[in-house]
Amino acid sequence: MTFYGLHYLQEQSALNDYVKYFFIFASLFILIIVFSLYMRHRLKTKYRDLSIIALLFLLFISGVQYADYTQSENRMSQSSQLVNFVQRLAADQQVEEDAVYVNALQLADGLLVAFNDHYYRVSLNADLSAYTLEEAYLTTTDITKIEE
Secondary structure, three states: OOEEEHHHHHOOHHHHHHHHHHHHHHHHHHHHHHHHHHOOOOOOOHHHHHHHHHHHHHHHHHHHHHHHHHHHHHHHHHHHHHHHHHHHHHHOOOOHHHHHHOOOOOOOOEEEEOOOOOOEEEOOOOOOOEEEEEEEEOOOOOOEEEEO
């Protein structure tokens, strides 16, 4: 079972987003080069075909990125809720924020929290404004804590 520290939750970087941005800018660069070659050599249709292919690829990648962007915004919003919850829990339980670990990346009912060498199950109300802690006992000893 994997538990995540507060620093990991705050510093989640979306490497996939950066890769997609790279492909978008690379295809835009290729489109500009191929289109300028087409404008220079109007009789050679291979440059026109290449520019159309590059434009279609750019539109496809942009569409995929937009769909992923909306999902990423939702995920980041839920992640920030979890960061606020961990900070509030640490203040309520009077422990260091860095000593609190959670087993999920999004705030949800049934979340497991670890601090002071104990594990707790979090029960949340419907609007996520209140919580209760119940001590939980893990059946596995394979526990990984990620702090980064």
